[in-house]
Amino acid sequence: MKDVMGIINLMENEDYLKELSYHRPVAAVPFGGRYRMIDFVLSNMVNSGIRNVGILVQHQYRALMDHLGRGKEWDLDRKRDGLFFLPPSQYNNQGIYHWDLRHFYNHLDYINYSRHKYVLISGVNVLCNINYQEAFKFHQAMQADITIIYKDIENQSINLTQSHFVDTVEDGRIIGIEISPAKTTSNKMSMEMFIMKKSLLVDLINSCHSRGECDMVRDGFIKNLHRLRVFGFPYQGYLATINSVPSYYKHSMDLLKPEIWRKLFYDQGKIFTKTKDGPPTKYNEGAKVSNALVANDCIINGIVENSVVFRGVKVGKGAHIKDSIIMQKCEIQENATVEHVIADKGVIITKDKHLKGEEHYPLVIKKRTVI
Amino acid sequence: MQRKECVAMLLAGGQGSRLGVLTKKLAKPAVPFGGRYRIIDFTLSNCNNSGFDTVGVLTQYQPLALNTYIGIGSHWDLDRKNGGVTVLPPFVKEMGGEWYKGTANAIYQNIEYVDRYNPKYLLVLSGDHIYKMDYSLMLDFHKEKQADATIAVIEVPWQEASGFGIMNTAKDARIIEFEEKPTVPKSNLASMGVYIFNWGILKGYLEKDENNPRSSNDFGKNIIPMMLQAGQRMFAYPFKGYWRDVGTIESLWQANMDLLSESPLLNLNDQEWRIYSVTPHHPPQYIAASADVNCSLINEGCMVYGSVYNSILFPGVYLGKGSTIRDSVIMPNVRIGENVTIEKAIVGVDTQIEDQCKIGCLDEFCQKCNELCSKITVVEGNIVVSGGQALKKSCKFDCKVG
Numbered sequence: 001m002k003d004v005m006g007i008i009n010l011m012e013n014e015d016y017l018k019e020l021s022y023h024r025p026v027a028a029v030p031f032g033g034r035y036r037m038i039d040f041v042l043s044n045m046v047n048s049g050i051r052n053v054g055i056l057v058q059h060q061y062r063a064l065m066d067h068l069g070r071g072k073e074w075d076l077d078r079k080r081d082g083l084f085f086l087p088p089s090q091y092n093n094q095g096i097y098h099w100d101l102r103h104f105y106n107h108l109d110y111i112n113y114s115r116h117k118y119v120l121i122s123g124v125n126v127l128c129n130i131n132y133q134e135a136f137k138f139h140q141a142m143q144a145d146i147t148i149i150y151k152d153i154e155n156q157s158i159n160l161t162q163s164h165f166v167d168t169v170e171d172g173r174i175i176g177i178e179i180s181p182a183k184t185t186s187n188k189m190s191m192e193m194f195i196m197k198k199s200l201l202v203d204l205i206n207s208c209h210s211r212g213e214c215d216m217v218r219d220g221f222i223k224n225l226h227r228l229r230v231f232g233f234p235y236q237g238y239l240a241t242i243n244s245v246p247s248y249y250k251h252s253m254d255l256l257k258p259e260i261w262r263k264l265f266y267d268q269g270k271i272f273t274k275t276k277d278g279p280p281t282k283y284n285e286g287a288k289v290s291n292a293l294v295a296n297d298c299i300i301n302g303i304v305e306n307s308v309v310f311r312g313v314k315v316g317k318g319a320h321i322k323d324s325i326i327m328q329k330c331e332i333q334e335n336a337t338v339e340h341v342i343a344d345k346g347v348i349i350t351k352d353k354h355l356k357g358e359e360h361y362p363l364v365i366k367k368r369t370v371i
Numbered sequence: 372m373q374r375k376e377c378v379a380m381l382l383a384g385g386q387g388s389r390l391g392v393l394t395k396k397l398a399k400p401a402v403p404f405g406g407r408y409r410i411i412d413f414t415l416s417n418c419n420n421s422g423f424d425t426v427g428v429l430t431q432y433q434p435l436a437l438n439t440y441i442g443i444g445s446h447w448d449l450d451r452k453n454g455g456v457t458v459l460p461p462f463v464k465e466m467g468g469e470w471y472k473g474t475a476n477a478i479y480q481n482i483e484y485v486d487r488y489n490p491k492y493l494l495v496l497s498g499d500h501i502y503k504m505d506y507s508l509m510l511d512f513h514k515e516k517q518a519d520a521t522i523a524v525i526e527v528p529w530q531e532a533s534g535f536g537i538m539n540t541a542k543d544a545r546i547i548e549f550e551e552k553p554t555v556p557k558s559n560l561a562s563m564g565v566y567i568f569n570w571g572i573l574k575g576y577l578e579k580d581e582n583n584p585r586s587s588n589d590f591g592k593n594i595i596p597m598m599l600q601a602g603q604r605m606f607a608y609p610f611k612g613y614w615r616d617v618g619t620i621e622s623l624w625q626a627n628m629d630l631l632s633e634s635p636l637l638n639l640n641d642q643e644w645r646i647y648s649v650t651p652h653h654p655p656q657y658i659a660a661s662a663d664v665n666c667s668l669i670n671e672g673c674m675v676y677g678s679v680y681n682s683i684l685f686p687g688v689y690l691g692k693g694s695t696i697r698d699s700v701i702m703p704n705v706r707i708g709e710n711v712t713i714e715k716a717i718v719g720v721d722t723q724i725e726d727q728c729k730i731g732c733l734d735e736f737c738q739k740c741n742e743l744c745s746k747i748t749v750v751e752g753n754i755v756v757s758g759g760q761a762l763k764k765s766c767k768f769d770c771k772v773g
Contacts, residue, residue: 032654032655033654033655034654034655034671072445073652256657258657258659258674261654261657264654265653265654266654270652270653271652271654272652273652275650275652277645277646277647277648277650279405279406279407279639279640279646279668280405280406280407280639280668280669280670280683280684281656281668281669281670282640282667282668283664283665283666283667283668283669283679284633284665284666285633285665285666286665287664287665288663289658289662289664290658290659290660290661290662291658291659291660292657292658293654293655293656293657293658294655294656294658294669295655295656295671296407296655296670296671297640299640304658308655309655310655
């Protein structure tokens with residue numbers, strides 16, 4: 001994998017995580033008790049042996065830069081290669097598509113001058129624990145021009161209409177790609193992770209740019225399906241597609257199943273994140289915790305049930321947290337009750353308050369709200 | 372090399388033989404403590420939080436774990452361009468080399484390291500105490516008193532005073548007498564093993580001490596008495612707060628238990644004085660529906676299906692269904708099977724305890740062997756305790772259960 005560079009694309013065309021992503025990019029949305037969404041793809045790349053990662057960031061990327069720093073926790077603070085932020089150009093902010101090649105075009109210099117032969121491109125909203133080496137070997141064995149990693153989705157409990165779907169023939173060659181189809185004909189969901197030669201990426205960027213086209217998948221891949229050898233690599237492990245608040249809620253709750261906890265956090269390697277040096281979590285007298293995921297640095301005096309609790313949360317005496325996601329530094333004070341709630345960072349629920357959402361429509365409380 | 376006002380030397384070479392199997396493969400400062408720390412984290416974090424950025428760490432006994440743990444000091448923010456952490460093991464010189472013979476000799480052998488920074492003051496620390504202390508306040512005190520040496524002292528209960536190095540002071544805090552473990556103590560001010568010296572003066576004494584073949588080259592036994600005798604200005608800096616020597620199994624266990632009270636004397640949640648350590652990058656802990664956790668500290672990467680009371684689980688511990696842990700310290704990555712009982716015990720790293728085991732006991736009196744057995748049971752690290760075994764510290768027999 002020494003020859004492969006990673007590019008993480010954070011372009012989004014809508015605020016599909018609502019309150020959670022109004023003030024931060026989806027990449028910086030907290031997930032799983034102590035992580036941010038981007039930690040998964042970044043750790044996967046590093047665990048696969050990629051040593052150079054560029055991140056195409058959109059507006060409001062301060063939270064992200066604060067989180068990633070120079071990439072030290074991912075071992076990406078290198079003299080050569082390492083972690084690069086690729087900010088948007090100021091004049092080009094209109095009409096952003098998720099796979100907009102104009103952003104790649106702005107950073108053609110970075111792509112051209114890195115010394116890697118291959119490039120692995122990925123978004124951030126598919127969370128998994130994958131080692132890309134296998135997919136890369138497949139790419140080389142098939143002498144593919146482009147390899148798209150996909151997952152066979154058997155039963156779709158979650159609305160995946162915003163995803164791409166691919167159609168493959170026996171040897172894995174892709175004969176069709178559908179972007180956000182209203183009704184899917186294939187159950188092979190593209191994980192929007194692509195492997196190709198860097199030179200091909202540069203060609204696609206240039207040719208699309210010269211023709212005034214802009215979408216990498218639509219204009220770059222689909223229009224060239226007949227000309228390029230595009231292959232699909234099936235991913236077998238666990239994945240979570242986060243494309244809406246309900247899917248965010250569902251996949252967070254799935255972490256309470258130990259087999260999923262193990263698959264997502266340990267399968268191919270550890271998931272790294274910014275460390276906070278918080279002390280162990282303290283369970284005082286009166287704490288009653290069952291079926292919960294709890295991060296460090298919490299102080300628990302009350303009841304926590306079927307919930308995900310992030311770092312630095314304080315739960316007062318007699319407080320009751322049920323079926324909820326409580327993000328970092330929240331405070332649920334004495335005798336307060338929350339049920340089916342997603343409380344963003346720093347929310348304070350004062351004494352005796354009761355808040356309740358619905359399983360299919362959890363109540364999202366904005367960052368630093370005091371109730 | 373840019374000059375530094377004060378260089379810290381951290382003595383971390385001790386074996387800590389009284390910790391038994393816990394220090395079989397580890398130096399004492401590397402012994403895990405408090406759920407996610409090692410003992411040395413407290414001193415290193417104190418250095419950083421006090422603004423001391425040049426720290427020499429003197430290692431000797433089993434240094435592998437300690438050296439890899441410290442690395443370049445980045446976890447304590449001590450990876451600096453000028454200064455930072457330097458690990459200083461004994462080394463071979465032109466005329467042959469030797470081990471560190473004592474605490475003073477360890478500093479003597481590294482005079483060159485200290486001189487590189489040409490400091491005015493030298494802070495000497497030991498890596499085996501648990502406390503939070505701002506050394507910069509002590510340095511201010513040292514300067515204000517125009518002292519040649521300042522020794523940090525803490526008031527200990529009178530009945531325990533005979534177990535410490537006791538400073539007898541005049542009204543202005545000047546030390547008039549030092550007694551190592553006196554049978555009849557005249558004061559209850561115990562030395563904390565934290566010293567500040569004027570480097571120029573100390574260097575002279577270190578050289579003098581080295582030339583005395585009968586000296587045991589120790590700060591407490593030789594250097595301090597020699598300086599007192601010579602009439603140097605030596606002061607006792609009174610420290611108020613939590614400080615524990617964790618040199619024995621009992622004190623290590625007790626200091627761990629101290630963290631479990633509702634508002635512990637040593638506050639680990641203090642944002643202003645964080646204790647830093649190496650993060651193992653585990654996911655959040657999972658507390659299952661069958662679990663019951665009370666009055667305990669639990670860490671990332673733990674999976675808890677059983678009951679935990681008054682105990683500390685380090686990162687990556689697995690506790691099976693029907694198992695109960697009471698008043699115990701379980702070190703990193705220990706796997707505990709089902710229906711295991713652990714009481715008043717310390718279980719070493721990476722050990723595996725299979726189903727139906729019974730480790731330690733809370734009873735004051737053991738029915739089986741008719742003996743007092745309120746002692747702490749220590750299970751060695753990296754071993755497998757096979758199913759159904761019973762281990763007890765003071766029992767004569769390793770009696771099978773059932």
